[in-house]
Amino acid sequence: MRDNAKSGALTEVTFFVLLSLYEPKHGYAIMQFIEEKTGGRLVLGAGSLYGAIDSLCKKGWIELYNDSDVRKKEYRITVLGRQIAEQELLRLREVTRIAEDIIGG
């Protein structure tokens, strides 16, 4: 997973993991959330998700919320993570606006 620091664009996986964690969730629930919301278009492998969670925790965008069950550790988005997600929403709105001007929407 690599987010483009220059343009500020997040990878789709990063953005969806952040969105899924506005409500605390464990790994499997994140996978289900992403699959459901995208109608099965984006399916994330458990190994990739594990790496994504690790990297987002290190960045401080998400945090451990509840680890009473080691198999189902729950995570949630942080204040910084919310800021990052909001920026991404603004960027996507801008992209959409430009695209609609040109293509017509």
Added chain:
Amino acid sequence: MTKKVNRYFGGFTEKQAKWLNQMAAEGWRLIRTGKMAYEFESCDPGEYQYAVEFIADKSQKNAEDYKSFLEGCGYEVWYKNANLSYSIGKVRWRPWAEADAQITTSWTTYNKELLIVEKENDGKPFELHTTAADRIGFLKKWRNVWLSYTAMFFLMGGLFLLQTPIASAVLGGLGLLSLMPAVLYQVQIGKLRKEKDIDN
């Protein structure tokens, strides 16, 4: 009905996964693993899917954490050895591993180099790694394993150069042999990078 089959795949994870998936397609589900033995019980053909992952670069703590995570996703998970050593008290150096996993012993991660992961078949392909960056990281791990072998063989070959040139030549040859898979992995990494336009 159960049956035991002896097989050895070493570090070839894809071959092992393919074989397990074949067994599952024929109606055999994994229930236990030994050094070389795999024990199966009968199931509906195609009821389960398997993936095998190389995890010897992870520290014991991280390997256990990852295993728990996969179990939390509803998968059945087994540790599996990638080698056939039986000795107790073995110590190994893994220069390619995470900092706190470089020295491994039979009490920590030695003989637990692989994870076999089982999922109930839901008709979709079973892949643990789905992002390009993640797949590149996975290939890099294998490239580094082989590169470290290459370096060690060359280093040992160099040490023997003056006294026993034959040993040196053999070690050099082994070094070149282990360089080949490293190059193949690098080629795959290059291809993926180009495909996905990822620069890491």
